[in-house]
Amino acid sequence: MAAWKSWTALRLCATVVVLDMVVCKGFVEDLDESFKENRNDDIWLVDFYAPWCGHCKKLEPIWNEVGLEMKSIGSPVKVGKMDATSYSSIASEFGVRGYPTIKLRFPGGLKIGVWPFFIGEIKRGLGI
Numbered sequence: 001m002a003a004w005k006s007w008t009a010l011r012l013c014a015t016v017v018v019l020d021m022v023v024c025k026g027f028v029e030d031l032d033e034s035f036k037e038n039r040n041d042d043i044w045l046v047d048f049y050a051p052w053c054g055h056c057k058k059l060e061p062i063w064n065e066v067g068l069e070m071k072s073i074g075s076p077v078k079v080g081k082m083d084a085t086s087y088s089s090i091a092s093e094f095g096v097r098g099y100p101t102i103k104l105r106f107p108g109g110l111k112i113g114v115w116p117f118f119i120g121e122i123k124r125g126l127g128i
Contacts, residue, residue: 027067031082036090041107043077045070048084048091050099059100077104 031039031046047063049056067079084091084099094103 027071027079028064029078029080031080031087033087033090035080035082035087036093039078039105043107044105045077045079046094046103046105047079047081048094048096048099048101048103049081050085051083052085053099056100 028047035044035046045066047056047059049059063079063081070077070079082090084096084101091101094101094105096103
């Protein structure tokens with residue numbers, strides 16, 4: 001009986017974790033090569049990452065929270081992420097030289113780096 005309760009509790013915890021991941025990730029869009037052409041009319045905050053990068057993996061849950069927060073406050077800024085190793089030409093156009101790199105893109109294609117205080121907050125969240 002105790003083993004059954006432990007198993008049920010474990011399944012419940014796993015379900016909560018999976019639901020949390022699905023809900024939060026729903027506010028961060030996976031971007032591909034169509035990003036440049038199809039999203040010119042929006043403001044985007046984009047995380048350029050590498051799948052093998054340890055700092056990128058640590059940033060992912062924080063980035064999902066950023067997407068959720070932007071959505072919940074009704075911000076016009078859309079949050080996305082792009083695998084810079086798969087779309088290296090786009091990453092290069094954005095000036096990506098290391099991972100993770102966060103860029104803000106305005107309508108019309110203007111691209112800027114993220115403010116130092118925001119980067120500082122992310123680094124504190126990652127413990128680096």
